[in-house]
Every structure is written in structure tokens, then in C-alpha cells.
Amino acid sequence: MEDNTPELLYLAYSRLSEEINEAGKAADPDVRPAHATVFINLEPDGIRLTKLAEKAVMTPQAMGELVDDLEKLGYVRRVPDPSDRRAKLIVFTERGERAVETAFTLIGELEAKLRDFIGAEALAQVHRVLRKIIDEY
Numbered sequence: 001m002e003d004n005t006p007e008l009l010y011l012a013y014s015r016l017s018e019e020i021n022e023a024g025k026a027a028d029p030d031v032r033p034a035h036a037t038v039f040i041n042l043e044p045d046g047i048r049l050t051k052l053a054e055k056a057v058m059t060p061q062a063m064g065e066l067v068d069d070l071e072k073l074g075y076v077r078r079v080p081d082p083s084d085r086r087a088k089l090i091v092f093t094e095r096g097e098r099a100v101e102t103a104f105t106l107i108g109e110l111e112a113k114l115r116d117f118i119g120a121e122a123l124a125q126v127h128r129v130l131r132k133i134i135d136e137y
Contacts, residue, residue, distance in 0.1 A: 016110065023106045027099070030073055038066050038076065038090075039100060046079065046089030075099055 021033045041047070041055040053063035067090055070076045075096035081087040092100065115123050 019110060020103075020106060024103070027102060028073070031075075031099075032069075035066055035070055035075075038063070038070055039096075039103065042076070042090060042092060046081075046091040048081065048087055048089060052090060070096070 017033070024031055024033075024036075037056040037058065038052065041052055047055075049064055049067060050060050052067070053060040056063060067076060067078075071078065074093055076090050077093050078088040079091055081089045111123070118126075
């Protein structure tokens with residue numbers, strides 16, 4: 001069977017995310033790969049649970065469990081929404097902000113490894129092609 005693009009993208013993503021997950025596990029063994037959906041989709045000024053779940057394409061119940069986990073671990077907290085005091089925003093704590101900074105450092109290191117592995121121009125081409133698929137397909 002010939003290679004197909006969705007399968008290759010998935011396999012490449014899986015390979016790279018393994019490395020990121022291992023680094024995350026080393027930093028805090030209580031943080032699970034599923035928690036990444038919260039870190040990736042949380043907005044700088046906070047976000048309501050329903051919007052966070054929508055961005056992550058999850059049910060609010062499933063997202064609520066992940067947020068509860070990260071709140072217990074001290075990465076996020078719920079604060080009153082200034083636009084509607086009855087609602088809550090999910091925001092990063094200082095620990096959560098440090099975790100995001102660490103993640104960006106790890107991703108930078110991974111980008112450098114990829115650049116060394118396939119070359120700067122090839123990596124730039126991968127970025128251009130992926131961006132075109134995301135933006136225009």
C-alpha cells in the first residue's frame with residue numbers, strides 16, 4: 001500500500017509528541033498528555049470552560065475533568081469573569097505560566113533537533129507546506 005498524507009502526518013505527529021510527552025513527564029509525572037489540550041487552548045486573559053472545550057473539540061464534561069486535574073496540581077485556577085460575575089474564567093497560575101515557558105523551550109529544542117536532522121531549508125519547506133494546508137485547504 002502506498003503512503004498517504006494523513007497517515008504520514010499522524011505518524012510524524014505521534015513520533016514528535018512522544019518526545020514532548022517524555023520531557024513533560026520528566027518535569028512533572030502527574031501531568032498527562034491529555035492535559036496538553038488545556039495548555040494549548042487556554043487564552044492569556046483566561047477562558048470559560050465551554051469555550052475551552054469548544055476550541056479543543058471536546059465535551060465540557062471531559063474538559064472540566066482535565067481542568068479539575070490541573071487545578072489540583074496548581075497549574076490553573078478559576079476566577080470570576082469580569083464581564084459576568086456568575087461565570088468563571090480559567091487562568092494559568094504562576095506554576096502554569098512557568099510550565100508553558102518550559103514547554104516553549106522544549107519545543108524550541110525539538111525544532112533545533114529537526115533542523116539538524118533534515119536541514120534548515122527542508123524544515124522551512126515543511127513549515128510552508130503545513131501552513132498552506134492549514135490556511136488554504
